[in-house]
Amino acid sequence: MVRIAASFRLALLGLSLGSCAASAHFQEIIPSADVLPEGGIVTLDMVFTHPVEGGPVMDMRKPVRVGMLADGTQTDLTAQITEKPVAGHSAWSLRHDLTTPGAAVFYVEPQPYWEPAEGKLIVHYAKVIVDGFASGEGWDALVGLPVEIQPLTRPTGLWTGNLFSGIVLKNGKPVPFAEVEVEFINDGSVTPPNDAFVTQVLKADANGTFSYAMPRGGWWGFAALLEADAPQKSPEGKDVPVELGALIWVKATDMGEK
Numbered sequence: 737m738v739r740i741a742a743s744f745r746l747a748l749l750g751l752s753l754g755s756c757a758a759s760a761h762f763q764e765i766i767p768s769a770d771v772l773p774e775g776g777i778v779t780l781d782m783v784f785t786h787p788v789e790g791g792p793v794m795d796m797r798k799p800v801r802v803g804m805l806a807d808g809t810q811t812d813l814t815a816q817i818t819e820k821p822v823a824g825h826s827a828w829s830l831r832h833d834l835t836t837p838g839a840a841v842f843y844v845e846p847q848p849y850w851e852p853a854e855g856k857l858i859v860h861y862a863k864v865i866v867d868g869f870a871s872g873e874g875w876d877a878l879v880g881l882p883v884e885i886q887p888l889t890r891p892t893g894l895w896t897g898n899l900f901s902g903i904v905l906k907n908g909k910p911v912p913f914a915e916v917e918v919e920f921i922n923d924g925s926v927t928p929p930n931d932a933f934v935t936q937v938l939k940a941d942a943n944g945t946f947s948y949a950m951p952r953g954g955w956w957g958f959a960a961l962l963e964a965d966a967p968q969k970s971p972e973g974k975d976v977p978v979e980l981g982a983l984i985w986v987k988a989t990d991m992g993e994k
């Protein structure tokens with residue numbers, strides 16, 4: 737009885753916050769392009785939001801780490817990020833010059849985000865691959881994040897309708913039957929018929945492998961959601977579970993689009 741009352745209150749809280757917790761949170765890391773045919777400057781925007789609904793945007797404190805893996809070399813770019821608020825909430829941006837051919841894997845480790853409506857901390861490790869000089873090389877390199885999606889499909893230069901496949905990894909090992917949430921960045925032109933359409937949900941198979949065919953052009957986020965082995969302290973000092981997200985962003989491009 738007490739339990740039901742508490743969860744009902746939480747549901748009401750979710751509603752009053754603009755249904756923030758009712759739908760999926762996604763840590764975005766979105767580059768200005770998935771392929772830079774002539775190399776050059778890429779800008780990446782890091783926002784913690786609800787992509788299909790276009791918000792509400794959550795405050796994203798300064799990330800613990802922002803980095804790039806290219807040609808086997810890790811580069812720490814944390815010092816180069818700048819704050820770039822979105823809808824009045826803190827968010828971050830990075831500019832980087834891609835001077836050599838090959839895939840650059842950009843990634844962000846955010847600070848834990850306290851979600852009171854869900855009673856948990858959220859840490860979404862997010863990555864995106866930018867192919868310099870359209871090389872087609874190096875896109876499957878693993879950053880070595882605690883949770884990470886290993887792409888089986890080259891994550892750059894994809895057509896709309898392509899099947900994207902990946903393996904959900906935790907500590908470098910496949911996670912059988914991991915749950916994966918899928919959303920796209922909606923510019924407002926798509927109105928989901930009801931809440932069931934906002935987040936697509938799938939499960940990995942016994943080998944941790946999942947696939948999804950992207951039905952529309954634009955940026956698609958795949959979020960494998962896993963629970964951390966150890967709890968952490970909420971702002972009130974209580975031990976609470978930690979949701980670890982392994983995210984990868986890929987762009988689907990419509991045929992005929994430049």
Ligand SMILES: [Cu+2]
Pocket residue numbers: 756757760761785786792794
């Ligand atoms: Cu939210």
